[in-house]
Every structure is written in structure tokens, then in C-alpha cells.
Amino acid sequence: MDKKITNILFCGTGGQGVLTASEIASLAAMYDGFHVKKSEVHGMAQRGGSVESHVRFGENVSSPLMEAGQADFLVPFYKDEHDRLISYLSKDGKDLVDDLEQAHLKCENKKFVNTYMLGRLSKYLNVSEASWLKALEVGFKGRFVEENRKVFLDARNDK
Amino acid sequence: MKTTLLLSGDEAIARGAYEAGLKVAAAYPGTPSTEILEYVSQFPEVDAQWAVNEKTSYEVALGASIAGVRSMYSSKHVGLNVAMDPLMTSIYSGITGGFIVVVADDPQMASSQNEQDCRLLAKFAKMPMLEPSSPSEAYTMTKMAFDLSEKFDTPVMIRITTRVAHTKENVEIGERVEVADKPFVPNAPKYVMAPGFAYKKHIALEAKLLEMAKYADESELNTIEINDKSMGIITDGVAYLYVKEAFPNASVLKLGFTYPFPDEKIKEFAKQVKDLFVIEELEPFIEEHVKQLGIPVKSKDISYRIGELNPTLVKEIIEGKTKVEKPANSRKPVMCPGCSHRPVFYALKKLGVIVSGDIGCYTLGALKPLEALHTTICMGAGVTVFASMSKILGSNKVVGVVGDSTFVHSGIEGLIDAAYNGTKGLLLVLDNGTTGMTGAQHNPSTGINAKGEKTKKLSLEEISKASGADIVEVIDAFADNLQDKIKELMNKDALSVLIVRYPCRMIDRTKKPLPVFDSSKCKNCNACLVVDCPAISKNKENKIALDEYLCVGCDVCVKTCKFGALTKRGNE
Numbered sequence: 001m002d003k004k005i006t007n008i009l010f011c012g013t014g015g016q017g018v019l020t021a022s023e024i025a026s027l028a029a030m031y032d033g034f035h036v037k038k039s040e041v042h043g044m045a046q047r048g049g050s051v052e053s054h055v056r057f058g059e060n061v062s063s064p065l066m067e068a069g070q071a072d073f074l075v076p077f078y079k080d081e082h083d084r085l086i087s088y089l090s091k092d093g094k095d096l097v098d099d100l101e102q103a104h105l106k107c108e109n110k111k112f113v114n115t116y117m118l119g120r121l122s123k124y125l126n127v128s129e130a131s132w133l134k135a136l137e138v139g140f141k142g143r144f145v146e147e148n149r150k151v152f153l154d155a156r157n158d159k
Numbered sequence: 160m161k162t163t164l165l166l167s168g169d170e171a172i173a174r175g176a177y178e179a180g181l182k183v184a185a186a187y188p189g190t191p192s193t194e195i196l197e198y199v200s201q202f203p204e205v206d207a208q209w210a211v212n213e214k215t216s217y218e219v220a221l222g223a224s225i226a227g228v229r230s231m232y233s234s235k236h237v238g239l240n241v242a243m244d245p246l247m248t249s250i251y252s253g254i255t256g257g258f259i260v261v262v263a264d265d266p267q268m269a270s271s272q273n274e275q276d277c278r279l280l281a282k283f284a285k286m287p288m289l290e291p292s293s294p295s296e297a298y299t300m301t302k303m304a305f306d307l308s309e310k311f312d313t314p315v316m317i318r319i320t321t322r323v324a325h326t327k328e329n330v331e332i333g334e335r336v337e338v339a340d341k342p343f344v345p346n347a348p349k350y351v352m353a354p355g356f357a358y359k360k361h362i363a364l365e366a367k368l369l370e371m372a373k374y375a376d377e378s379e380l381n382t383i384e385i386n387d388k389s390m391g392i393i394t395d396g397v398a399y400l401y402v403k404e405a406f407p408n409a410s411v412l413k414l415g416f417t418y419p420f421p422d423e424k425i426k427e428f429a430k431q432v433k434d435l436f437v438i439e440e441l442e443p444f445i446e447e448h449v450k451q452l453g454i455p456v457k458s459k460d461i462s463y464r465i466g467e468l469n470p471t472l473v474k475e476i477i478e479g480k481t482k483v484e485k486p487a488n489s490r491k492p493v494m495c496p497g498c499s500h501r502p503v504f505y506a507l508k509k510l511g512v513i514v515s516g517d518i519g520c521y522t523l524g525a526l527k528p529l530e531a532l533h534t535t536i537c538m539g540a541g542v543t544v545f546a547s548m549s550k551i552l553g554s555n556k557v558v559g560v561v562g563d564s565t566f567v568h569s570g571i572e573g574l575i576d577a578a579y580n581g582t583k584g585l586l587l588v589l590d591n592g593t594t595g596m597t598g599a600q601h602n603p604s605t606g607i608n609a610k611g612e613k614t615k616k617l618s619l620e621e622i623s624k625a626s627g628a629d630i631v632e633v634i635d636a637f638a639d640n641l642q643d644k645i646k647e648l649m650n651k652d653a654l655s656v657l658i659v660r661y662p663c664r665m666i667d668r669t670k671k672p673l674p675v676f677d678s679s680k681c682k683n684c685n686a687c688l689v690v691d692c693p694a695i696s697k698n699k700e701n702k703i704a705l706d707e708y709l710c711v712g713c714d715v716c717v718k719t720c721k722f723g724a725l726t727k728r729g730n731e
Binding site: 041 | 470
């Protein structure tokens with residue numbers, strides 16, 4: 001297995017599904033056999049404050065937190081939080097901020113924005129589609145399985 | 160086939176305890192330790208209990224141990240303060256069935272009122288302490304802790320931090336192993352801590368500590384990793400992982416069985432490396448001990464005693480730097496749209512009264528723009544601090560505010576105190592039917608237990624009357640006369656309790672008809688922003704906008720608008 005650690009930083013505000021999204025990405029990587037660490041930096045986040053979730057996976061992950069300039073992917077759910085945390089993105093990192101605009105255009109129901117973002121993120125990761133779909137089902141605790149699957153696959157297969 | 164789950168440190172501790180034959184678990188919710196009891200409550204073999212507070216939960220768990228079964232207490236750091244009375248003496252008496260004390264510190268205060276380092280309490284109480292750095296270690300160490308507890312006849316502390324409690328990681332789980340109950344045999348010199356017996360127990364405890372120190376020296380939880388010998392780092396807890404990230408080639412002494420300190424291992428490690436550092440979060444707990452052993456070690460600057468560490472800060476410490484505090488730039492937390500606390504603090508702000516507050520979501524009433532809560536110290540102090548402030552500053556100028564769960568935790572005693580000692584004035588009990596701040600746990604006033612079963616329900620009205628309140632009334636949080644009622648009761652020559660009742664948004668998510676916002680009538684005076692609702696904000700054109708996705712129709716904002724731009728639906 002590749003020694004490299006993949007670092008993904010999810011960010012947004014309380015109630016936007018940031019933690020569900022990072023949980024699903026972590027589960028998907030775990031199902032594919034990676035060692036995963038996921039850790040949140042937040043205050044009283046469920047009260048609308050900032051939420052950032054660090055997901056790191058690879059052969060063996062030490063620190064649960066990444067450092068500034070280390071994120072391979074920045075997955076924002078709120079533009080202001082994206083701007084606040086942009087310094088975490090590595091020089092060659094992928095910023096999914098444009099996908100966020102797409103997500104809001106494509107998802108009539110804002111509940112599915114996080115699933116859409118996961119679909120976009122999944123295009124770039126070395127994690128199998130089967131693991132993603134299983135993780136979606138477990139992560140959403142069996143709620144809206146078909147809808148989430150559809151939104152995820154549409155986003156994943158969109159150019 | 161082996162099963163691997165993605166578990167948080169809290170969940171891993173619960174799982175480990177369950178597999179170790181746990182039969183009783185007791186706790187009071189507190190971030191970041193809440194999920195331990197929540198997770199363990201799913202297992203039918205475990206009598207999982209939410210207790211009134213940490214003192215009662217400690218005693219309930221200790222009682223189960225004395226009766227002969229494996230038991231667990233869990234709380235956050237400040238919760239342990241409440242349990243310190245039984246804890247200190249239980250170290251003398253010892254246990255019957257294995258008993259573990261899980262405490263979760265909160266460096267950086269993600270959700271706490273102080274940043275105390277409970278490692279010092281392990282030393283103060285003279286109890287052994289294990290410190291996992293990750294969920295998978297938390298799982299393993301929890302199982303070991305029960306054996307250690309029974310081997311040395313002592314409660315064992317498992318000390319974690321927010322970063323261990325809330326990090327998730329792959330954890331390979333196993334099966335539960337039933338452990339035979341140990342017989343309780345009456346034994347006054349062991350279980351009756353009267354002075355004469357306790358004195359002998361103290362003598363025995365000092366000898367036990369020396370034995371445990373020897374055991375710590377041999378423990379596989381304290382490991383020396385020799386790499387580059389020019390730099391040696393002694394570290395514990397999650398700081399170990401930051402060290403591995405920042406200095407993968409350094410030699411490391413990783414402490415997992417941190418107290419009593421493994422002196423021989425520390426000396427052996429120090430001999431092998433050139434420059435010796437200690438990397439630990441918060442207090443210089445290990446550093447001071449290493450110095451006491453006569454071993455030269457580089458100190459971290461005191462600025463790093465504040466807040467949590469990360470790999471970047473570990474590098475700074477090694478470089479001998481001083482921490483530069485960065486201004487917080489993250490969004491502040493707010494009450495949810497439709498929160499039943501919002502109308503209360505809007506009314507208190509308009510009345511301009513002094514508010515003695517407590518710990519809960521309603522503490523947010525202190526922040527701008529509401530700024531209608533003026534003291535918060537600890538659980539229950541909303542009542543007792545009010546009792547004194549009301550007497551000194553005037554009962555028509557001060558109100559006390561406490562939530563339902565906090566009132567039950569340690570507010571009731573304060574009310575009895577207030578009644579007994581002649582306090583007059585008004586205490587507001589904000590009853591939203593749950594322990595909201597920690598994520599909606601039950602408490603005695605909800606009438607549901609930790610397993611989700613119906614149980615006896617504590618009546619807040621009756622307990623308030625029985626405690627000595629002269630007037631006890633109940634009002635809907637969104638009632639139009641809330642402000643008038645508060646004013647009326649503050650001005651009575653009596654001790655009053657007003658129970659402001661409305662369910663928390665986390666337990667009742669119904670959306671009512673939304674108010675109508677007519678932008679043509681809006682003067683952009685910003686009066687509606689004072690209620691600090693996430694559903695009302697300024698848009699890109701700097702104009703007031705109502706977010707219909709977030710709004711739930713509580714209509715508190717309607718009361719703020721003088722120009723008829725915000726009106727109740729049907730009244731427009």
C-alpha cells in the first residue's frame with residue numbers, strides 16, 4: 001500500500017452535515033482497508049458555529065490533525081469557512097469550492113448538498129465505488145438510501 | 160471473522176468495558192465524555208444510568224463495585240471535581256469488582272469553562288492512571304484497566320482528552336467475556352473509612368503506590384522507541400501522535416501507564432539520548448517529575464500550557480519558541496432557530512436586569528448582541544450566585560437562570576439554601592425537556608432513563624415548592640406575556656420560581672407557519688438582529704433577509720419590528 005497519507009479537510013457550520021460527510025468518507029476509506037483517523041475542530045458546533053473535520057487515511061496515520069498546507073482536498077460547505085481555512089490547502093491540493101456552487105444549483109433540497117460534495121470528492125480518491133455506496137448507507141443510517149445514492153452517483157459521474 | 164468498526168475514543172472505551180464484563184455504568188453528560196455512557200447503554204448486559212450529577216454517579220458505580228461487579232464512572236474534567244469527595248476516599252477503601260474512572264479533559268476548551276489537567280488529580284488522589292493516545296489504544300487500555308483495578312484493589316483512572324475522545328479510528332473489536340461476580344464480605348477496616356481504619360488504609364496505600372510504580376516500570380504501556388539518539392522525547396496521550404508526526408526519527412519514551420511514574424524506565428531512557436524533552440499538553444506534569452529525579456530536561460515555554468497541541472506547536476516547543484495567540488476567527492455558536500431560550504433572553508435584555516446564569520445552551524445569552532447573562536461559573540451556581548446577588552443588589556434587579564437538567568444536577572440544593580436563608584426574587588428554570596447542550600440526553604425531569612425506558616418523573620413544580628419557593632408558576636416560553644410575568648414576579652416580596660417550558664428543537668422539530676417578511680416596509684434598522692437568529696441576517700446587498708429554510712416560525716423576531724416588515728402569517 002502507498003505510504004502517502006491522504007488529507008481531506010471538510011468545513012462548514014453546525015447543522016450543514018459536515019460531520020456526516022466526513023464520517024462517510026472515513027467509512028469508505030476504512031472499508032477499502034485503509035487506516036483512517038477523523039477528528040473535528042469545533043466549539044459548540046451544533047449551535048451554528050464553525051465546524052472543521054480532518055480526515056486522514058493511508059497505511060498508518062499518526063496525528064489525528066493535519067497541519068496548515070497539508071490538505072490534499074478542501075471540501076467546503078460554506079464559502080466563508082472555506083476562505084477562513086484556505087491556508088490548509090497544499091500547493092497541489094484540490095479545492096472543491098466551485099463544486100459547492102454546483103451542489104447548490106443541482107440540489108433542490110439542501111439536505112443533499114453534502115452527498116453531492118462527496119460524489120465530487122470521490123472522483124479524485126482511490127476508494128472503490130462499492131465502499132462509497134456502503135458508507136453512504138451506513139453513514140446516513142439507512143435514511144433516504146435511494147435519493148442519496150442517486151445524488152452521489154450523479155455528482156460522481158458528472159464532468 | 161474479525162470485525163472492525165470506526166469508533167471514537169469514547170465509543171472504544173465503552174466497547175472495551177463491555178467486552179471486559181462491565182455490568183454497571185453511571186455518568187452525567189458532559190462534553191467530551193457523553194458518548195461513553197450513550198454507547199454502552201445499547202448493551203442489555205450493562206445497567207447504564209444517567210445520574211443526577213457526578214457525585215451520585217461516582218457513588219453508584221463505586222457501590223456496584225463494592226457489591227462485586229465490574230463498573231465504570233465517566234465524566235468530563237470539571238465533572239470529576241463534583242465527584243472528588245467519594246473519589247478521594249474510595250482510593251483508601253479500594254474496590255471489590257474492577258472499577259474504572261474515565262475522565263475526559265478539554266484542552267482548548269471546545270466546550271468547557273476551564274482547562275484543568277486531571278493528571279494532577281490522579282497524583283493528588285494517589286490512584287493509577289492510564290493514558291491512551293488513540294481510540295484503538297483506548298479500547299485495549301480499558302480492558303487492561305479492569306484487571307489492574309482488581310490486581311491492586313483500587314479504582315483506576317483512564318484519562319483522555321477531547322482529541323482522543325472525539326477522534327474516530329478503525330478499531331478491531333472482540334467478544335464480551337463474562338466475569339464472575341466477586342462476593343461482598345463485610346469488612347469494616349476496608350469498607351468503613353472511619354478515622355482509625357482510614358489511617359491504616361493510608362499506610363497500606365503508600366506501600367501500594369510503590370508496588371504500582373514497579374509494575375509501571377515493567378508495563379508494556381510504557382515503551383522506549385530508540386531511533387536518532389541526539390533527541391529524546393518523553394510524551395503521553397495524544398501528544399505522542401503529534402511527536403511521531405513532527406519528529407518521526409526522534410527517540411521516544413511513550414507513557415501509557417503514566418502514574419505512578421515508571422522512574423527506572425525514565426532514567427534508562429534519559430541515559431540513552433543526548434537532548435531530552437518532554438512533550439505534554441497543559442501542565443508540566445511529567446516534566447516536573449523528571450526534574451525531581453535529577454534529570455536535566457528542556458522546559459516548554461509557559462505559553463504552551465494553554466490550549467491543545469498539534470504537530471506544528473510541537474515543533475515550536477522543541478525550537479524553544481513562545482506561542483503566539485492568534486485572534487479567533489471562527490463563527491461563534493448561536494441558539495438554534497426556534498430555540499425556546501431566545502424569547503427569554505430577549506425579554507431579559509428588554510428588562511435590563513442582571514442575570515446570574517448557569518451551564519447550558521442558554522449560556523449563549525451572554526454573547527453579543529443579546530448580552531443578557533452576566534455570570535457563569537459552574538453547574539448549579541446560577542441558583543446560588545443569584546441567591547446572594549439578589550440579596551445584595553436587590554431582588555427586583557437580579558434574576559437567576561438555570562436549565563432543567565442543571566437544576567436537577569445541583570440547582571435544587573441552591574434553591575433550598577435560598578429559601579432557608581431568606582432570599583427573595585425570581586429564579587427562572589428553563590425547562591426544554593432535555594439536556595440540550597450535550598446533544599439531548601434524558602434526566603430525571605424527563606421521566607425517561609438512559610436506556611430510553613419510561614421511569615419515575617421528577618416534577619420540577621413540586622420539588623420547587625418542597626424546596627421552599629413561595630410562588631411556583633409555569634409559562635410557555637413563547638407566551639406573549641413572558642416579559643410582564645418576569646417583571647411581576649421580580650417585584651413580589653417572595654421567592655418565586657418561574658418554569659419556562661417549551662421543548663428543545665432537538666426533540667421537537669415541527670415547523671410552524673413562517674412569519675411574513677415584507678422588504679418594502681423594512682427600514683434596515685437592524686432591530687430584528689438583536690434576537691441573534693441564524694434565520695435572519697444581512698444579505699449581500701446589506702439588506703435584512705429571512706432564510707425560509709432555517710426559519711421555523713417561532714415569531715420572536717416579529718416582536719422586534721416596529722415597522723410591520725415582519726408580521727405573523729395571517730396578520731400581514
